[in-house]
Amino acid sequence: GSISRVGGRGNSRVNVNGQLNFNQLFHYITGVLRISLPNATMFASLFRYAMTGACIICAFLAKQNWKSACMCACIIYGFQGTCSSYLLVFFIVPVMMLLDTEYKHSWLTYIYLALFIFAIAPICFPDLNIAGWSRYMPTKISSLAVLGLVGIGCLDTLVYIVPIAKDKIKNRKIFKSKKDVLIKGGAV
Numbered sequence: 001g002s003i004s005r006v007g008g009r010g011n012s013r014v015n016v017n018g019q020l021n022f023n024q025l026f027h028y029i030t031g032v033l034r035i036s037l038p039n040a041t042m043f044a045s046l047f048r049y050a051m052t053g054a055c056i057i058c059a060f061l062a063k064q065n066w067k068s069a070c071m072c073a074c075i076i077y078g079f080q081g082t083c084s085s086y087l088l089v090f091f092i093v094p095v096m097m098l099l100d101t102e103y104k105h106s107w108l109t110y111i112y113l114a115l116f117i118f119a120i121a122p123i124c125f126p127d128l129n130i131a132g133w134s135r136y137m138p139t140k141i142s143s144l145a146v147l148g149l150v151g152i153g154c155l156d157t158l159v160y161i162v163p164i165a166k167d168k169i170k171n172r173k174i175f176k177s178k179k180d181v182l183i184k185g186g187a188v
Contacts, residue, residue, distance in 0.1 A: 020143035022048040022078040052079045058157040066097030118145035
């Protein structure tokens with residue numbers, strides 16, 4: 001079946017034979033966890049916009065350019081009304097930027113690489129429903145890997161930004177009276 005039939009318009013079930021955008025990922029995860037929500041479509045839409053907003057903010061605040069490119073690729077992949085496998089090609093840009101610029105071998109870099117591999121790699125698994133090999137379960141893995149990239153990218157950006165923000169707030173001079181302003185050379 002075609003995932004384009006699930007446009008998020010009042011449908012709380014997700015077609016399991018295709019890629020999942022942010023909206024459909026919400027339905028998929030709540031379905032797998034067997035969570036029933038009365039306004040699932042509204043919550044899925046909020047989740048879609050929250051993930052997109054987080055990606056936009058992180059794209060501007062990320063420390064490395066490849067992380068910004070990764071967040072932009074996540075927006076392109078996850079915000080669409082319908083999500084197709086060809087959208088994963090946009091993740092090649094941040095992967096190439098990562099491999100070109102990252103010289104420090106940290107565990108976080110390896111987590112990013114693993115998520116990129118799970119998102120992009122065309123893996124086939126046995127499917128008991130069709131008694132053969134299928135690429136449909138790996139499409140869920142790639143969609144969940146994109147969600148993982150959003151999560152780790154946001155956490156990584158937050159860890160990078162919070163100490164900088166604390167330092168700026170700490171070093172900011174706050175004057176308590178007009179006398180302090182005049183002494184510091186400011187105008188009242």
